[in-house]
Amino acid sequence: xxxxxxxxxxxxxxxxxxxxxxxxxxxxxxxxxxxxxxxxxxxxxxxxxxxxxxxxxxxxxxxxxxxxxxxxxxxxxxxxxxxxxxxxxxxxxxxxxxxxxxxxxxxxxxxxxxxxxxxxxxxxxxxxxxxxxxxxxxxxxxxxxxxxxxxxxxxxxxxxxxxxxxxxxxxxxxxxxxxxxxxxxxxxxxxxxxxxxxxxxxxxxxxxxxxxxxxxxxxxxxxxxxxxxxxxxxxxxxxxxxxxxxxxxxxxxx
Ligand SMILES: [Zn+2]
Numbered sequence: 001x002x003x004x005x006x007x008x009x010x011x012x013x014x015x016x017x018x019x020x021x022x023x024x025x026x027x028x029x030x031x032x033x034x035x036x037x038x039x040x041x042x043x044x045x046x047x048x049x050x051x052x053x054x055x056x057x058x059x060x061x062x063x064x065x066x067x068x069x070x071x072x073x074x075x076x077x078x079x080x081x082x083x084x085x086x087x088x089x090x091x092x093x094x095x096x097x098x099x100x101x102x103x104x105x106x107x108x109x110x111x112x113x114x115x116x117x118x119x120x121x122x123x124x125x126x127x128x129x130x131x132x133x134x135x136x137x138x139x140x141x142x143x144x145x146x147x148x149x150x151x152x153x154x155x156x157x158x159x160x161x162x163x164x165x166x167x168x169x170x171x172x173x174x175x176x177x178x179x180x181x182x183x184x185x186x187x188x189x190x191x192x193x194x195x196x197x198x199x200x201x202x203x204x205x206x207x208x209x210x211x212x213x214x215x216x217x218x219x220x221x222x223x224x225x226x227x228x229x230x231x232x233x234x235x236x237x238x239x240x241x242x243x244x245x246x247x248x249x250x251x252x253x254x
Pocket of ligand 1: 199
């Protein structure tokens with residue numbers, strides 16, 4: 001279980017219990033949730049070979065209650081044939097990090113593709129935070145996602161137009177690129193900020209390249225330079241100690 005703890009404060013190195021005092025969470029802890037994996041076909045990888053990609057969510061164990069970023073892979077015959085997913089159910093994935101489905105209070109999806117909101121129908125009693133632009137794209141764009149995952153029975157949204165603090169010390173920051181309404185979760189902790197960047201980048205290495213591009217630009221380094229996303233300045237301003245991703249086990253650190 002310790003391997004799944006992303007932000008290791010001194011007190012929480014023993015796992016879930018280490019962050020609690022008399023059953024109360026005293027500081028937000030970010031835990032990786034393993035929803036399984038899928039196989040990206042060769043014609044999507046650019047390498048000529050298929051690639052196995054993990055599907056990862058993140059549980060923020062917060063004093064105000066647990067928040068879940070992303071909820072796993074949705075099911076559809078075309079998805080099964082194309083991506084050949086191997087899933088862990090939401091309940092099983094949460095149990096592996098010491099959480100229960102019924103305890104989740106808030107849901108955030110980095111975006112609404114099928115592999116990020118597959119478990120949302122099981123969390124219909126929780127408010128789901130999404131950018132207005134993302135929700136519009138998911139509802140109006142053909143083949144964007146699995147429609148039942150977006151507007152299934154009882155699903156309700158907290159619609160955002162930009163940055164928001166959804167819990168004390170927990171921010172949502174728009175990070176468009178992979179999708180127009182992609183968003184990133186920022187968790188402030190005493191030992192440093194943890195950023196859950198979802199699919200802003202497929203890999204930690206790609207994120208690293210963009211941080212360096214931003215840095216060279218900031219330093220006034222001579223052109224030509226690669227262009228980093230405009231929002232990189234905002235994320236770096238939040239001084240991340242760790243950045244974690246939806247489809248990469250690797251972690252970015254400064
Ligand atoms: Zn996506």
